[in-house]
Amino acid sequence: MVSQELRHPPAAKVASYYGYVIVISAFSILFVMYAAHYSYGVFFKPVLNEFGWTRATMSGAFSLSSIIMGLLGIAMGGFTDKFGPRMVMTICGLLIGLGYFLMSRLNAAWQLYLFFGIIVGIGMGGSFIPLMSTIARWFVERRGMMTGVVTAGIGIGALIGPPVANRLITAYGWRVSYVILGSAVLVLVVLPAQFMKRDPAKIGQTAYGEHEGEQKELKQETKAFSLGEAVVTKQFWMIFGMFFSLGYCLFAIMVHIAPHAIELGVSSTSAAHILATIGGLSIIGKLLIGRVSDIIGSRQTYLIGLILLSIALLWLVPAKMAWALYSFAGIFGLAYGACVASQSPLVANLFGLGSHGLILGMIGIGFTWGGAMGPFLTGYLFDVIGNYQLAFLICAGISSGGIILTAVLKPIKWG
Numbered sequence: 001m002v003s004q005e006l007r008h009p010p011a012a013k014v015a016s017y018y019g020y021v022i023v024i025s026a027f028s029i030l031f032v033m034y035a036a037h038y039s040y041g042v043f044f045k046p047v048l049n050e051f052g053w054t055r056a057t058m059s060g061a062f063s064l065s066s067i068i069m070g071l072l073g074i075a076m077g078g079f080t081d082k083f084g085p086r087m088v089m090t091i092c093g094l095l096i097g098l099g100y101f102l103m104s105r106l107n108a109a110w111q112l113y114l115f116f117g118i119i120v121g122i123g124m125g126g127s128f129i130p131l132m133s134t135i136a137r138w139f140v141e142r143r144g145m146m147t148g149v150v151t152a153g154i155g156i157g158a159l160i161g162p163p164v165a166n167r168l169i170t171a172y173g174w175r176v177s178y179v180i181l182g183s184a185v186l187v188l189v190v191l192p193a194q195f196m197k198r199d200p201a202k203i204g205q206t207a208y209g210e211h212e213g214e215q216k217e218l219k220q221e222t223k224a225f226s227l228g229e230a231v232v233t234k235q236f237w238m239i240f241g242m243f244f245s246l247g248y249c250l251f252a253i254m255v256h257i258a259p260h261a262i263e264l265g266v267s268s269t270s271a272a273h274i275l276a277t278i279g280g281l282s283i284i285g286k287l288l289i290g291r292v293s294d295i296i297g298s299r300q301t302y303l304i305g306l307i308l309l310s311i312a313l314l315w316l317v318p319a320k321m322a323w324a325l326y327s328f329a330g331i332f333g334l335a336y337g338a339c340v341a342s343q344s345p346l347v348a349n350l351f352g353l354g355s356h357g358l359i360l361g362m363i364g365i366g367f368t369w370g371g372a373m374g375p376f377l378t379g380y381l382f383d384v385i386g387n388y389q390l391a392f393l394i395c396a397g398i399s400s401g402g403i404i405l406t407a408v409l410k411p412i413k414w415g
Helices: 019-037 040-051 055-083 085-103 109-124 129-138 143-172 174-193 227-231 234-263 268-296 298-316 322-351 356-385 389-408
Strands: none
Touching: 019 085, 019 109, 019 129, 019 143, 019 174, 040 055, 040 109, 040 143, 040 174, 040 234, 040 268, 055 085, 055 109, 055 129, 055 234, 055 356, 085 109, 085 129, 085 174, 129 143, 129 322, 129 356, 143 174, 143 268, 143 322, 227 356, 234 268, 234 298, 234 322, 234 356, 234 389, 268 298, 268 322, 298 322, 298 389, 322 356, 356 389
16 A cells, blocks of 8 residues: 555655656756757748748748657657656657757758758657656646646746857857757756656655645546547547647747847847747746646636737737837747646646556647648748738637637546
8 A cells, every 4th residue: 555655745755756856857858958949040040041041941841840749749658658758858869969960061951851850850759748748647736836847948948048049150150059059958958868757656656646636627537548538539639729729829939030020120139039038938927827727727727828829919910119029929928838838737637647648749749730830831921921910810810719629628528
């Protein structure tokens, strides 16, 4: 029989609970991965200027990366369920580091799609699902808060990465900057990955708050769905659409907000800071609203996030001045943080933890397909029209569709 001490570590034992090592390691991995990944928008103009490619071409590589990331997310989630996150994250860190090293040797468009689209995309396939699934297994109580803490690594990466990349490019050029990014990812992802463990049972502990904080959101027992059982429910496809709407809007903005700001006459340094502001405010969204989700529920927090997202996108359409772009970035970042922190707990609450990594990976395809379509279509519309207004209105419309799906989502009735 599992002792009560292991079921829920008392105050004297909290500091030694290994789940917090998992949180710190996962936070560090996401910070480094996304600091590099969200710097793509800063490299956008220098690479574009050197080779003379269209924005659709540059955006297409990011879109391919998102598609690969989504498809591999399923496999990475399944591998994590079976083998644990340490092996998965080590391989992913090696691949991303290699991809950025190769980007420094870029000379043709096909190489851009191979190095960033495929190699970095495969590595990024393990950037979210394995870590979120692992956190869900280690925490029942505080699951929303700990998910928020870990995903804050993405926000801090987005806050720090673009300005640092901009300074590196200014000082050393974009090729050397990619070598530096590759080195940082290689070391700072692989090292903390060695501390990751699949679940508490591996070291004789149990999930924090197990049997005490469970089922707060649904007020009923949650069945442990298999992927086959989950995929035939309407809730699965509703969440798929909700994640698609977020991915479309998020990556369209993260790739194009910096070049959009530069087109409006903002300096490249300020454009990088606008991109960083999104990351900075997302930290507050993930930490604050992640904690709130433990109280009001993950569906409600996701809904709040999408409403704020739509407001921000509608504000972006007429925004011309730097202060208006910064205000957009603040609201957008807060909204994005709220949504991301709610994703894994929402799936856990609806489908249980039995196949959480696999189910989250499958639903995550919606997020990455949206993330693939958003940047490419936004870049294509700019090439055709000459501005981003229509593209941003489409983003607002898609986020509104996500609001409707979230508002009508209900718990699964079974038994």
